Amino acid sequence: MKIVIKGLEVWYDSIQALRDASLEINEGELTFIIGPNGAGKSTLLKTIALIIKPKVGVIYIDGKALSKFSLKELSKILAYVDYQISKSLPSTVFEFLLTARYPHQNMLTFSMSQEDLEIVDKISKQLNISHLLDRKLDQLSSGELQRVLIARAFIQGSKVLLLDEPSAFLDLKYKLEILDLVKKFTKINRSICIIAIHDLYLASLYADKVVIMSNGEIVAVGRPREIFREDLLEKVYGVKTHILDINGRIAVIPLEPLNKMEL
Amino acid sequence: MISMAIPLYERRLKRFFYLLILFIILVFIVSISSLSIGPAMLDPIKVLQALAFKLLGRDVGGLIDVVAKLRLARTLASIFCGASLALAGLLMQTITRNPLADPYIFGLSSTALTALALGIILAPDLMIQRVYVVTISFIGAMIGFTLTLLLSKLGGGSDIAMVLAGIAVASLFGGVSHILLYIVQSMTKVPYMYLLMGTVSTTLWGDVQLLIPLIIVPITLSLALFKPLNAYLYGDEFAKQLGFNPASIRIFTASISAFLTATTIAFIGVVGFIGLVAPHIARFFVGIDHKFSIPTTIFIGALLTLIADIIVKAISIFIGGLGELPLGVVTAVIGAPFLSYLVIKRMRR
Ligand SMILES: Nc1ncnc2c1ncn2[C@@H]1O[C@H](COP(=O)(O)OP(=O)(O)OP(=O)(O)O)[C@@H](O)[C@H]1O
Numbered sequence A: 001m002k003i004v005i006k007g008l009e010v011w012y013d014s015i016q017a018l019r020d021a022s023l024e025i026n027e028g029e030l031t032f033i034i035g036p037n038g039a040g041k042s043t044l045l046k047t048i049a050l051i052i053k054p055k056v057g058v059i060y061i062d063g064k065a066l067s068k069f070s071l072k073e074l075s076k077i078l079a080y081v082d083y084q085i086s087k088s089l090p091s092t093v094f095e096f097l098l099t100a101r102y103p104h105q106n107m108l109t110f111s112m113s114q115e116d117l118e119i120v121d122k123i124s125k126q127l128n129i130s131h132l133l134d135r136k137l138d139q140l141s142s143g144e145l146q147r148v149l150i151a152r153a154f155i156q157g158s159k160v161l162l163l164d165e166p167s168a169f170l171d172l173k174y175k176l177e178i179l180d181l182v183k184k185f186t187k188i189n190r191s192i193c194i195i196a197i198h199d200l201y202l203a204s205l206y207a208d209k210v211v212i213m214s215n216g217e218i219v220a221v222g223r224p225r226e227i228f229r230e231d232l233l234e235k236v237y238g239v240k241t242h243i244l245d246i247n248g249r250i251a252v253i254p255l256e257p258l259n260k261m262e263l
Numbered sequence B: 001m002i003s004m005a006i007p008l009y010e011r012r013l014k015r016f017f018y019l020l021i022l023f024i025i026l027v028f029i030v031s032i033s034s035l036s037i038g039p040a041m042l043d044p045i046k047v048l049q050a051l052a053f054k055l056l057g058r059d060v061g062g063l064i065d066v067v068a069k070l071r072l073a074r075t076l077a078s079i080f081c082g083a084s085l086a087l088a089g090l091l092m093q094t095i096t097r098n099p100l101a102d103p104y105i106f107g108l109s110s111t112a113l114t115a116l117a118l119g120i121i122l123a124p125d126l127m128i129q130r131v132y133v134v135t136i137s138f139i140g141a142m143i144g145f146t147l148t149l150l151l152s153k154l155g156g157g158s159d160i161a162m163v164l165a166g167i168a169v170a171s172l173f174g175g176v177s178h179i180l181l182y183i184v185q186s187m188t189k190v191p192y193m194y195l196l197m198g199t200v201s202t203t204l205w206g207d208v209q210l211l212i213p214l215i216i217v218p219i220t221l222s223l224a225l226f227k228p229l230n231a232y233l234y235g236d237e238f239a240k241q242l243g244f245n246p247a248s249i250r251i252f253t254a255s256i257s258a259f260l261t262a263t264t265i266a267f268i269g270v271v272g273f274i275g276l277v278a279p280h281i282a283r284f285f286v287g288i289d290h291k292f293s294i295p296t297t298i299f300i301g302a303l304l305t306l307i308a309d310i311i312v313k314a315i316s317i318f319i320g321g322l323g324e325l326p327l328g329v330v331t332a333v334i335g336a337p338f339l340s341y342l343v344i345k346r347m348r349r
């Protein structure tokens, strides 16, 4: 499986959020997107998920243009996870997770198959949310909810996993455990995984490929060592940094912003 | 490996079926009581017997036959209109993702009634046929829904903004429909006032025969939509990802909901709050999954309306006043405190 993005341009009314973005993503690789707030990371992921329509440009999945897919076909191969979910009517975690099997079912099938339930079971165990199944979505801590949302994507069984800030609310242990799991899932299923993230250390730990964005443009694409350079980070983030090499792992230490905010 | 999901699922399924059976029995018992209660009290056992005989095609004869026939239309109208209003409320709560939604609170009922009154004034000949009555009241309900949603968008689109917008629309068109119905009354010399607060007491056998299919069809359609509706609950983007188009779900479901509202108004007039209360009770018992909540809501709606109508009858028997209270008065007395409770719960958060 392969995703090819060519010359994407996305507008929100009069705001341009993506400028001529082109990118190739291979299966079995973890691709991390980094960049400052408003750089267009979420927009890029949402465009791949067909949630936003690009004004110009095409996205190909295995050579077939994304716009040629129906929502139904896409639901079997693609999942986009962010933190936005409506909780105004009180649903339990279990009810929420069961809906993730719908793409694989007939519209009128009344009961859940044994197989579907076993998948929900297995993934809930892996993400350690089995004890939360009977809880309401609005009664979870942020990190618990985050795990539930990621579990949904796994349960949907998509070959293309798009994660927007998956580590935002997770504690130290879950950050590592969940990214470990995502990595394993991607390698074993030869699937595609794109993760937008602010935590540069996590990106350097897990990324096969890093995409750095700024102002709606893709500034550079490469292996972590090629992207985590003091000059590049200073240019994109406007922050002086120091790169540490700890046992072959790269850690970015932010030193000071180039422009200080005035009081 | 101990499974969590499978027993949890089976428990929910079992609970749903038990509750469904319980509600069916309750609706049946309350229906029999409803048939027995009236100016002439009947023996419930005899009513049951008469019903059974009727179903077998045998002759019943006597007082029971006459009275039960008259009352049967009224009882069936309570059941089906109650079910219809409750489902209309549930669907509105889902598509607005707002637990405070109800056809009456959101102004659909008033605009439907206004459209109906306008229809009677402008084209009295057409309004003799129920088809036109239902159609015009459906158009009115759709306009009301659209108005409320537009107004609430201007007000920020929050849950409470939606309720306030609905109340504004409901008050305006409640007033307009009052005036129009007053004109109607002077034209036709028939008291249309009951339409304002609803009643099942005037339902005839012929009405019921038309009413039942008009309500069964949208119920079936909504049941068939349970998966898109479930996916829709978690947000537009989420529904899209599961392969459903949120805009189509919204339009289609809003139309079903408006149609159910319009149908009840065309037959029995405005009855509020059933659509608000029934879905909450149903979700409390069976959760949010529409394949469980739709059937449960329908039975609870029927039950609530039957009980409200029994209260109407009981009051008129005990007080012995002229005529009866409208049904909508009783449902408002039960429903409005519930709305207050929900609003308080929501504002506190
Ligand atoms: N719904 C929207 N309407 C209008 N403009 C939007 C909308 N969503 C995003 N934008 C704008 O598009 C640009 C890119 O936003 P995007 O959400 O893709 O950034 P991001 O890289 O994900 O940022 P963050 O790190 O803060 O999540 C920003 O300038 C933002 O203000």
Ligand SMILES: [Mg+2]
Residues within 6 Å of the ligand: A041, A042, A043, A164, A196
């Ligand atoms: Mg973002």
